[in-house]
Amino acid sequence: MTRETVEDYLFPTLMLVIAILAWEAYVRINHVPSFLLPAPSVVIVTLIRDWSTLGASLLVTVTTTFEALLAAILGGVALALMFHLWRPLERAFFPFAVVMQVTPVISIAPLLLVYLSSSAAVLVCAFLVAFFPILSNTALGLASADHNLIDLFELYGASPWKQLWLLRLPSALPYFLGGLRIGGGLALVGAIVAEIAAGSAGSGSGLAYRIVESGFRLEIPRMFAALFLISITGILIFLFFTGLSWLLLHRWHDSMRARER
Amino acid sequence: MMNMRADGVAGGAPLIRLRGVNKAFKSGTVALQDVDLDIRDGEFFTLLGPSGCGKSTVLRIVASLTACTGGKVLWRDQPSLGFVFQEPTLAPWSDVFDNVWLPLRLKGVSRAKADQNVRGALASVGLGGFERAYPRELSGGMKMRVSIARALVLKPAVLLMDEPFAALDEITRAKLNDDLLTLRAAIGATIVFVTHSVFESVFLSTRICVMAPRPGRVWAEIEIDPLAVRDEDFRLSPYYAERVREVSAALHAAMGGATCA
Numbered sequence: 001m002t003r004e005t006v007e008d009y010l011f012p013t014l015m016l017v018i019a020i021l022a023w024e025a026y027v028r029i030n031h032v033p034s035f036l037l038p039a040p041s042v043v044i045v046t047l048i049r050d051w052s053t054l055g056a057s058l059l060v061t062v063t064t065t066f067e068a069l070l071a072a073i074l075g076g077v078a079l080a081l082m083f084h085l086w087r088p089l090e091r092a093f094f095p096f097a098v099v100m101q102v103t104p105v106i107s108i109a110p111l112l113l114v115y116l117s118s119s120a121a122v123l124v125c126a127f128l129v130a131f132f133p134i135l136s137n138t139a140l141g142l143a144s145a146d147h148n149l150i151d152l153f154e155l156y157g158a159s160p161w162k163q164l165w166l167l168r169l170p171s172a173l174p175y176f177l178g179g180l181r182i183g184g185g186l187a188l189v190g191a192i193v194a195e196i197a198a199g200s201a202g203s204g205s206g207l208a209y210r211i212v213e214s215g216f217r218l219e220i221p222r223m224f225a226a227l228f229l230i231s232i233t234g235i236l237i238f239l240f241f242t243g244l245s246w247l248l249l250h251r252w253h254d255s256m257r258a259r260e261r
Numbered sequence: 262m263m264n265m266r267a268d269g270v271a272g273g274a275p276l277i278r279l280r281g282v283n284k285a286f287k288s289g290t291v292a293l294q295d296v297d298l299d300i301r302d303g304e305f306f307t308l309l310g311p312s313g314c315g316k317s318t319v320l321r322i323v324a325s326l327t328a329c330t331g332g333k334v335l336w337r338d339q340p341s342l343g344f345v346f347q348e349p350t351l352a353p354w355s356d357v358f359d360n361v362w363l364p365l366r367l368k369g370v371s372r373a374k375a376d377q378n379v380r381g382a383l384a385s386v387g388l389g390g391f392e393r394a395y396p397r398e399l400s401g402g403m404k405m406r407v408s409i410a411r412a413l414v415l416k417p418a419v420l421l422m423d424e425p426f427a428a429l430d431e432i433t434r435a436k437l438n439d440d441l442l443t444l445r446a447a448i449g450a451t452i453v454f455v456t457h458s459v460f461e462s463v464f465l466s467t468r469i470c471v472m473a474p475r476p477g478r479v480w481a482e483i484e485i486d487p488l489a490v491r492d493e494d495f496r497l498s499p500y501y502a503e504r505v506r507e508v509s510a511a512l513h514a515a516m517g518g519a520t521c522a
Contacts, residue, residue, distance in 0.1 A: 146350060148346045148348060148350040149350055149352060151321075151326050151344075151346075152344065152346075152350065152363075153367065154326060155324055155325075155326060155342065155344050156363075156364050156367040156368070157367065157368075158367045162367060166352075166363070166366070166367075167352070170352065170354040170355075173354070251354075251395055252353045252354045252355075252395050252396070252397060253353065253354075254397075
């Protein structure tokens with residue numbers, strides 16, 4: 001490893017460890033009660049002790065997030081393609097997409113809970129927030145193909161299908177992946193927000209419900225444990241899509257290339 | 262009669278004839294006014310003029326990438342075309358081989374069947390062995406060579422080049438000029454070339470059409486001895502200097518004696 005890579009990994013890790021140790025020390029020295037601020041060690045113990053409940057909730061939230069994201073990808077890409085193939089459709093539908101985007105999802109959640117079962121409402125909320133960035137980025141990407149390359153395809157008499165497959169879709173890929181990275185994070189946010197609004201108990205309860213529940217019962221260490229799991233999930237989603245982008249783009253796209261100096 | 266067959270007699274019907282070609286844009290700008298041109302087999306025909314004189318538009322009309330608003334373009338027989346843009350216009354997501362394969366691919370030729378042609382085209386521009394490189398890994402001059410290889414892969418009878426070397430440095434440009442002439446001798450294609458460089462036009466061409474701007478029109482046609490060998494001695498010859506002076510004077514007059522735009 002070069003000095004730069006050591007610094008790249010060592011410093012952030014060191015900083016994180018110092019912060020956690022400082023937190024632990026502060027709580028122990030000042031005898032802060034764990035219902036106000038639990039020490040990191042207490043949070044970890046709680047996480048292990050309550051894993052059967054928290055793990056099940058994690059699975060619920062992650063499942064919801066990925067179902068919503070999958071629906072957003074399919075819907076967003078399909079609609080972007082339709083917009084591309086028939087422009088009037090874009091003009092007709094875009095106001096709806098914008099309204100969906102600018103209305104905060106927390107304000108729609110109660111209404112959705114009136115119409116849908118709580119698990120369906122959570123799914124729809126997560127879908128709504130993830131859908132727009134994927135749609136708008138993919139639509140932008142499809143429209144951003146190099147004009148000279150489009151001319152070249154016309155010159156060689158390429159069919160619309162080949163133009164889409166060999167030109168439009170590869171041009172749109174970096175934009176789509178950008179939308180995916182935003183949408184992936186937002187799907188989790190949407191799922192959490194809707195779970196809090198739904199506040200439902202029982203077997204189908206996600207991590208956000210565990211947070212609300214722990215708050216009512218003043219089980220603050222468990223609240224932290226659930227929060228920790230949500231953060232980890234968000235980080236993993238981000239890392240997954242960043243890795244996917246790197247895998248697909250690093251050979252050719254500027255965004256993925258470290259500049260040699 | 263749109264298509265006139267060659268009668269096999271030297272000096273027969275020109276390959277491409279433009280008769281009273283007009284082009285007005287929707288904004289009202291008249292890009293071309295009454296352009297009459299004859300382009301004959303085996304010529305190196307250059308359109309020379311200041312920016313905004315419509316020389317690129319002539320090329321695009323010849324390639325059917327733009328429709329003219331008046332007049333007509335008559336082909337003696339519809340030959341295969343190659344087009345080279347000012348930018349290399351390569352697909353960044355494809356490697357060099359796939360970029361050169363593209364015109365054949367659009368005609369339905371498989372990768373295996375195209376292999377020999379693609380490698381041949383790359384070898385002819387001095388890029389044998391670069392098949393697996395990505396465009397970003399190449400210099401500006403090499404990218405332009407790939408672009409030329411792509412235009413040559415269908416073995417076109419007519420090669421249209423729109424200021425292909427304008428963005429390159431002087432040394433690379435001179436080298437590519439030499440190589441283009443070598444290629445031309447090897448493939449025997451008719452070349453229609455657009456440039457704003459007097460020196461380049463005199464060095465490369467057998468005939469130069471000087472165009473005047475606003476509205477774009479043909480100002481003068483100047484023959485350059487097709488039998489003169491184009492090498493370093495040619496650049497230093499009195500004949501070359503005389504032609505440069507003649508073309509420069511025509512260009513100056515075409516611009517109304519005004520200083521360069």
